[in-house]
Amino acid sequence: MEVRLKNNEDFLNTQARICKEAMMPTEQAETGNLQILLGQVGAGLDEYLKFEHPDAMHPNNCWREFLDSPLPQQGVGIGQVTADLVNHVIPNGSPVPRPGFSSFITTGSTSASTLASAAASIASPQRYMHTAFNFLEELSLQWLAKMCGIENMQGVYSSGGSVANLIALGGARQSAFERLGHDPAADGVNRSVSVYASEECHHTIQRSGGILGIGRHAIKLIACDSKGRMRLDCLQKAIAADKVAGILPMAIVANAGTTNTGAIDPLQAIGEIATENSIWFHVDGAYGLPGILDEQISHLFQGLDLADSVIVDPHKWLGASVGIAATFVRDRQCLYRAFTQEPADYLEGSVEQRDQSAPAIEHSLDDFGIPYFDFGVELSAPCRGVVVWALIREIGVQGMRERVKRHNAMARHLAQYANDHPNLEVLSEPTLSICCFRYISPHIVDLDDFNQRLHRRLVRENKYMPSTTRVKGSLALRPCYVGARADHPQVDALLESVLRIGKDLETDI
Ligand SMILES: Cc1ncc(COP(=O)(O)O)c(C=O)c1O
Incomplete structure (x- = not known):
C-alpha cells in the first residue's frame, strides 16, 4: 500500500x-x-x-x-x-522493526531514540564541546554502566559491537605490552600474543586481532561445554601451553550472551583465572549485558567486577537506532594511550589550552570537553549519549527490566511449548531471549534440509522471521527477541506458523 x-x-x-x-x-x-x-x-x-x-x-x-x-x-x-x-x-x-522479526540480534529504534537522533543531528552534530548533548554523553554512559552492574567503569561510545570490541582489545594490547616496557600504539607489537575466546565468540574478535596487528590467528578458540559456555579446563591448558612457548597472553574474552544461543560464560571463574595470570579480562556483552536486569538470571553475571573491559550495544536490546555501542574500562587513560591522535593545529588551536587554574568555562567552545575522540577510533561522531539518555529517561530502569524479562520469558515459553510438542525439538534451552529449535518427524530423512526449506517459506510469509543457525552441527530456527515491539503473541504465532508449514512440507515427502 x-x-x-x-x-x-x-x-x-x-x-x-x-x-x-x-x-x-x-x-x-x-x-x-x-x-x-x-x-x-x-x-x-x-x-x-x-x-x-x-x-x-x-x-x-x-x-x-x-x-x-x-x-x-x-x-x-x-x-x-x-x-x-x-x-x-x-x-x-526493512522488515527489521516488525514485531515478528526475530532474526540476528537487531531491531528498530523506538520513538525516543528516533526523536533524540533527529534532535542531535540538527542541534549538536558533534559530541565534543560543552553542550547539553555533550553532558548527556557522559551522564548516559554512567547511567548505562549503573544499570548494567558495572558502575565504577568509564565508557566511550562507538558505532557498534564490532568497534566496541576493537576498542576494548586495543586497551588490552596497550596494557599487556606496557607491562613489558613497550608502547604498542607507538611502536607496533614486537612479539606474539594470544587472546583466548570461546569457539562461540563473535567473529569480530578475530577481525579486531587483524586490525590491532596481533593477527587473526592470535585468537585461540577455547572449546565450549554442551551449553555453549567456555570450558575452564581448556582455557587453563591453553594459557599454560602459551607460557611454555613464550607467547604473551594478552586477553581473555568471555561472552555475556553468545550470538548463536545467548549462552553466558562462567564470568566469575574466568575472571579469577585472568586475575591469577595477570591477563586482561574482557566481557563481550554486546547483546546480553542488559540480561542482568532479569532477577531470574542475574546471578549468571557475577564476576563482572573482575572485568577490565565490558561492551554493551544499546542498539540491540535497548531500542536505540543502529550505530550505538559502548565500551567500558576501569580507566579511560589506558584507551587514551592506545588511541590518542597526534596533535593537529586546526583542532588544538581552536580551543583554550586549559589547566587547573583556567577560569570557569564561559563558552561551549572553551574546550572540547571529555576527549572521547582520543579513547577510540572516531574523530567526528554523532551524539549517541542523548539517545541512550532518552531511552532510559522514557521508561526508566524498571521499563528496561520489564522488556528484558518479557523477552526472556518469551524464549522460555517457546522452549517449553516445543519440548512438549512431538513435532518440535529444542536444540538449545534459552538462557536469555534466544531459543534454538527445529521441526522434527520420523518421516523426515534430512532434518537440516527440511528445516532450511521450512525457514524460507516462513520468511516469505513476511510476519514471523527468525534467522537460522547451527547448534552442535544441526540447523536450527533461531528466534532472538530484543525488539521493543515484540511480545508473547509473536511466539504463539511463530509456533503456529512453523507447525503449519512443517505439516504442509511433510505432505510432499
Ligand atoms: C556478542 C556480539 N558481539 C559483537 C557483535 C557485533 O556487534 P555489531 O553488529 O553492533 O557490530 C555482535 C553482533 O551481533 C554480538 O552478538
Missing part, C-alpha cells in the same frame, strides 16, 4: 515559492519548515509502523524504477524530497 502525502500539492507550491523567493533554488538547504517536514515524515513513519505494506521486494512495488534516476543537475527542492521519502522510500524499508 502506498502512502500519499496529504496536502502534498499545497506543500510543493509553498516550497516552490520559498525557492523562488530565495532566487537560488539549487542551493536551497534550509527552509525554516522543519516542523512541517518532520510532521510529513513522521506521518509516513507512523503508517510504516502499521506494517500493512508488503515486503520491499514484492513484485508490485515499483520503487526501484522510480528511484533509479540519473545524477540530477537541478534540484527538485525539499518538498519533493520529503514526498519521495514518504511515498517511495519509507514504505519500502
Whole structure:
C-alpha cells in the first residue's frame, strides 16, 4: 500500500515559492519548515509502523524504477524530497522493526531514540564541546554502566559491537605490552600474543586481532561445554601451553550472551583465572549485558567486577537506532594511550589550552570537553549519549527490566511449548531471549534440509522471521527477541506458523 502525502500539492507550491523567493533554488538547504517536514515524515513513519505494506521486494512495488534516476543537475527542492521519502522510500524499508522479526540480534529504534537522533543531528552534530548533548554523553554512559552492574567503569561510545570490541582489545594490547616496557600504539607489537575466546565468540574478535596487528590467528578458540559456555579446563591448558612457548597472553574474552544461543560464560571463574595470570579480562556483552536486569538470571553475571573491559550495544536490546555501542574500562587513560591522535593545529588551536587554574568555562567552545575522540577510533561522531539518555529517561530502569524479562520469558515459553510438542525439538534451552529449535518427524530423512526449506517459506510469509543457525552441527530456527515491539503473541504465532508449514512440507515427502 502506498502512502500519499496529504496536502502534498499545497506543500510543493509553498516550497516552490520559498525557492523562488530565495532566487537560488539549487542551493536551497534550509527552509525554516522543519516542523512541517518532520510532521510529513513522521506521518509516513507512523503508517510504516502499521506494517500493512508488503515486503520491499514484492513484485508490485515499483520503487526501484522510480528511484533509479540519473545524477540530477537541478534540484527538485525539499518538498519533493520529503514526498519521495514518504511515498517511495519509507514504505519500502526493512522488515527489521516488525514485531515478528526475530532474526540476528537487531531491531528498530523506538520513538525516543528516533526523536533524540533527529534532535542531535540538527542541534549538536558533534559530541565534543560543552553542550547539553555533550553532558548527556557522559551522564548516559554512567547511567548505562549503573544499570548494567558495572558502575565504577568509564565508557566511550562507538558505532557498534564490532568497534566496541576493537576498542576494548586495543586497551588490552596497550596494557599487556606496557607491562613489558613497550608502547604498542607507538611502536607496533614486537612479539606474539594470544587472546583466548570461546569457539562461540563473535567473529569480530578475530577481525579486531587483524586490525590491532596481533593477527587473526592470535585468537585461540577455547572449546565450549554442551551449553555453549567456555570450558575452564581448556582455557587453563591453553594459557599454560602459551607460557611454555613464550607467547604473551594478552586477553581473555568471555561472552555475556553468545550470538548463536545467548549462552553466558562462567564470568566469575574466568575472571579469577585472568586475575591469577595477570591477563586482561574482557566481557563481550554486546547483546546480553542488559540480561542482568532479569532477577531470574542475574546471578549468571557475577564476576563482572573482575572485568577490565565490558561492551554493551544499546542498539540491540535497548531500542536505540543502529550505530550505538559502548565500551567500558576501569580507566579511560589506558584507551587514551592506545588511541590518542597526534596533535593537529586546526583542532588544538581552536580551543583554550586549559589547566587547573583556567577560569570557569564561559563558552561551549572553551574546550572540547571529555576527549572521547582520543579513547577510540572516531574523530567526528554523532551524539549517541542523548539517545541512550532518552531511552532510559522514557521508561526508566524498571521499563528496561520489564522488556528484558518479557523477552526472556518469551524464549522460555517457546522452549517449553516445543519440548512438549512431538513435532518440535529444542536444540538449545534459552538462557536469555534466544531459543534454538527445529521441526522434527520420523518421516523426515534430512532434518537440516527440511528445516532450511521450512525457514524460507516462513520468511516469505513476511510476519514471523527468525534467522537460522547451527547448534552442535544441526540447523536450527533461531528466534532472538530484543525488539521493543515484540511480545508473547509473536511466539504463539511463530509456533503456529512453523507447525503449519512443517505439516504442509511433510505432505510432499
Ligand atoms: C556478542 C556480539 N558481539 C559483537 C557483535 C557485533 O556487534 P555489531 O553488529 O553492533 O557490530 C555482535 C553482533 O551481533 C554480538 O552478538
